[in-house]
Amino acid sequence: QVQLEQSGAEVKKPGASVKVSCKVSGHTLTELPMHWVRQAPGKGLEWMGGFDPEDGAAIYAQKFQGRVAMTEDTSTDTAYMELRSLRSEDTAIYYCATYITMAGIFDFWGQGSLVTVSS
Amino acid sequence: DIQMTQSPSSLSASVGDRVTITCQASQDIRNYLNWYQQKPGKAPKLLIYDASNMEIGVPSRFSGGRSATNYTFTISSLQPEDTGTYYCQQYDHVSELTFGGGTKVEIK
Numbered sequence: 001q002v003q004l005e006q007s008g009a010e011v012k013k014p015g016a017s018v019k020v021s022c023k024v025s026g027h028t029l030t031e032l033p034m035h036w037v038r039q040a041p042g043k044g045l046e047w048m049g050g051f052d053p054e055d056g057a058a059i060y061a062q063k064f065q066g067r068v069a070m071t072e073d074t075s076t077d078t079a080y081m082e083l084r085s086l087r088s089e090d091t092a093i094y095y096c097a098t099y100i101t102m103a104g105i106f107d108f109w110g111q112g113s114l115v116t117v118s119s
Numbered sequence: 120d121i122q123m124t125q126s127p128s129s130l131s132a133s134v135g136d137r138v139t140i141t142c143q144a145s146q147d148i149r150n151y152l153n154w155y156q157q158k159p160g161k162a163p164k165l166l167i168y169d170a171s172n173m174e175i176g177v178p179s180r181f182s183g184g185r186s187a188t189n190y191t192f193t194i195s196s197l198q199p200e201d202t203g204t205y206y207c208q209q210y211d212h213v214s215e216l217t218f219g220g221g222t223k224v225e226i227k
Binding site: 062 | 163
């Protein structure tokens with residue numbers, strides 16, 4: 001069974017960067033396209049981006065392009081999401097989730113990592 | 120970007136009621152639509168995929184359908200354990216996945 005274990009809560013100041021990790025167990029990261037979805041307090045789900053298995057490249061939602069970077073360390077089966085130039089509206093729970101490309105399904109989810117941006 | 124307009128944003132119904140949620144796509148998404156349930160403090164859980172196919176283990180009171188660009192999610196007989204927030208998600212293009220705004224379902 002696939003399990004995703006995310007890093008802990010973070011508090012950051014506006015303008016800083018945050019890097020959230022997501023460790024995969026029960027499978028290898030190379031076979032699981034990883035995506036990231038965030039949820040602001042009391043708000044809905046927002047897709048940020050993920051890996052396209054066709055070419056292995058990361059694809060980002062237009063809203064985050066230039067400010068986000070998604071990477072993977074296959075030696076440790078860990079995925080990372082770094083968000084730069086943080087602002088208060090980036091306060092949210094950040095989820096990693098495996099994505100079944102052909103079915104468009106977010107299959108397995110991490111427990112979420114709360115990022116709070118506050119001066 | 121493909122926009123998904125989900126309605127209502129919240130609803131309150133009695134146990135046993137039939138409940139319907141709608142997602143309208145801004146363009147044709149060819150049945151590439153899934154429905155998720157999210158409980159407070161938990162990650163979303165897939166219920167319906169490809170507009171009308173039930174995920175394994177999902178109770179049969181849940182169903183999905185489509186009429187043109189309108190996609191519906193129905194709970195035929197609302198149960199107390201069905202409280203939570205429901206989201207539609209389109210995947211017509213992997214480069215622009217989007218969720219609906221969510222519908223919070225409560226028991227009256």
